[in-house]
Amino acid sequence: MKKIGVAILGLGVVGGGTYQILEKHREFYQKTQNVDIEVVSVLEMNRARTESLGVPEEKIAANIAEVVCNPDVNVIVECIGGTAAAKEYTLAALNVGRTVVTSNKELYAKYSHELERAAQRHNAGLFFEASCVGGVPIIRTLLDGLQGNRISSLMGIINGTTNYILTKMTCAGMSYEAALAEAKKLGYAEADPSSDVEGFDAAYKLSILSSLAFHTKVPFSKVFREGITNVSEEDILDGKQLGYVLKLLAIGKNTDAGIEVRVHPTFVRADHPLASVSDGFNAVFVEGDSVGEVMLYGRGAGSLPTGSAIVSDIIYAATHTEIRYSTFKNGEEAEKDVNFVEDFMSAYYLRLSVSDEPGVLAKIASVLGKYHVSIVEMIQREKGDGKASIVLVTHATHEFAIKNAVEKINSTEIANVESVLRVVS
Numbered sequence: 001m002k003k004i005g006v007a008i009l010g011l012g013v014v015g016g017g018t019y020q021i022l023e024k025h026r027e028f029y030q031k032t033q034n035v036d037i038e039v040v041s042v043l044e045m046n047r048a049r050t051e052s053l054g055v056p057e058e059k060i061a062a063n064i065a066e067v068v069c070n071p072d073v074n075v076i077v078e079c080i081g082g083t084a085a086a087k088e089y090t091l092a093a094l095n096v097g098r099t100v101v102t103s104n105k106e107l108y109a110k111y112s113h114e115l116e117r118a119a120q121r122h123n124a125g126l127f128f129e130a131s132c133v134g135g136v137p138i139i140r141t142l143l144d145g146l147q148g149n150r151i152s153s154l155m156g157i158i159n160g161t162t163n164y165i166l167t168k169m170t171c172a173g174m175s176y177e178a179a180l181a182e183a184k185k186l187g188y189a190e191a192d193p194s195s196d197v198e199g200f201d202a203a204y205k206l207s208i209l210s211s212l213a214f215h216t217k218v219p220f221s222k223v224f225r226e227g228i229t230n231v232s233e234e235d236i237l238d239g240k241q242l243g244y245v246l247k248l249l250a251i252g253k254n255t256d257a258g259i260e261v262r263v264h265p266t267f268v269r270a271d272h273p274l275a276s277v278s279d280g281f282n283a284v285f286v287e288g289d290s291v292g293e294v295m296l297y298g299r300g301a302g303s304l305p306t307g308s309a310i311v312s313d314i315i316y317a318a319t320h321t322e323i324r325y326s327t328f329k330n331g332e333e334a335e336k337d338v339n340f341v342e343d344f345m346s347a348y349y350l351r352l353s354v355s356d357e358p359g360v361l362a363k364i365a366s367v368l369g370k371y372h373v374s375i376v377e378m379i380q381r382e383k384g385d386g387k388a389s390i391v392l393v394t395h396a397t398h399e400f401a402i403k404n405a406v407e408k409i410n411s412t413e414i415a416n417v418e419s420v421l422r423v424v425s
């Protein structure tokens with residue numbers, strides 16, 4: 001039976017989950033995969049972690065050199081996070097021909113070109129299923145399951161922390177601050193939640209997924225990004241009244257005009273399948289020319305779900321002799337002839353604060369009309385003191401048209417646009 005020695009760098013949430021799965025299922029993989037996978041080394045300085053997982057003392061390495069030079073180590077699992085030590089250690093492993101499995105989306109989104117080149121040069125495997133959408137096998141689906149298709153779009157909820165926060169704001173009427181505090185208490189959000197709530201985490205993932213789906217490098221810098229920090233309870237309630245639910249969506253499209261990649265809070269109709277993806281769950285829609293729409297749903301984060309993705313990569317590496325790399329070119333920049341669409345089309349939700357007096361609505365409609373923005377529906381709410389809120393949803397229009405129209409409205413005395421949110425109908 002083939003024997004595979006695994007080293008795990010970092011035994012935090014994901015590394016710890018991976019360790020537990022490999023320990024629990026060693027015999028199961030012997031039977032089902034005909035491979036004996038053993039954790040032979042871990043790099044973790046925190047003794048409380050190694051003790052709580054029951055890692056034998058002799059398996060704890062003192063430094064990265066000890067891990068990469070260990071002849072019993074075939075696969076190195078990088079669960080350190082960040083891009084400093086993680087990049088150095090990953091390159092050290094690839095440069096001596098060790099296969100690396102990583103869950104690190106920031107590392108992969110920013111440095112896949114460098115890592116893949118090192119892997120190719122040294123005939124090492126490099127796998128990253130766990131970098132996107134935790135336990136949901138979206139990367140294998142794009143690489144193996146849907147490779148017969150030209151993929152025109154992918155759209156989904158690919159960050160659990162923000163989905164948890166927005167779910168609590170929508171379903172429990174919590175403020176952003178209270179929902180974030182609860183997300184921290186439950187371990188969804190980190191002490192510094194900025195990567196999740198500012199949309200970076202989802203943008204790293206979208207850069208990786210759209211590169212795979214569209215077979216070209218989609219650099220992280222090309223992803224339009226807006227987080228959820230400015231989302232208000234008022235918008236969530238107004239959206240609800242109009243039949244919408246607010247989600248942080250990642251959207252990638254490959255059209256004749258070019259590639260469009262964006263992460264932003266988005267209203268989806270309450271009967272849209274993504275509207276019912278709640279709490280820490282994730283879901284991704286992929287649209288292929290032959291298969292039509294495929295939706296994957298599951299846990300996008302957490303110890304065992306993300307460990308599940310890592311272990312699937314280890315088994316893949318252990319049971320396939322042919323080494324596979326992602327299918328996009330390993331350049332740092334986008335290819336010169338690929339166009340990225342900035343002035344994308346979307347429907348919009350606008351919330352305006354207005355003086356409640358005759359002619360105001362007509363003036364707003366007139367400015368929108370000048371920019372070819374057409375209104376689908378509208379509600380008005382009295383706010384007292386002669387003020388009112390006007391909430392409207394537009395037909396699909398250009399992002400730049402909305403920006404210009406909002407700027408124009410705000411430059412007059414007519415009204416103040418307090419919120420602009422995109423809508424998927």
Ligand code: HSE
Binds near residue numbers: 158196
């Ligand atoms: N922080 C991420 C999330 C999980 O909340 O979905 C790891 O990417």
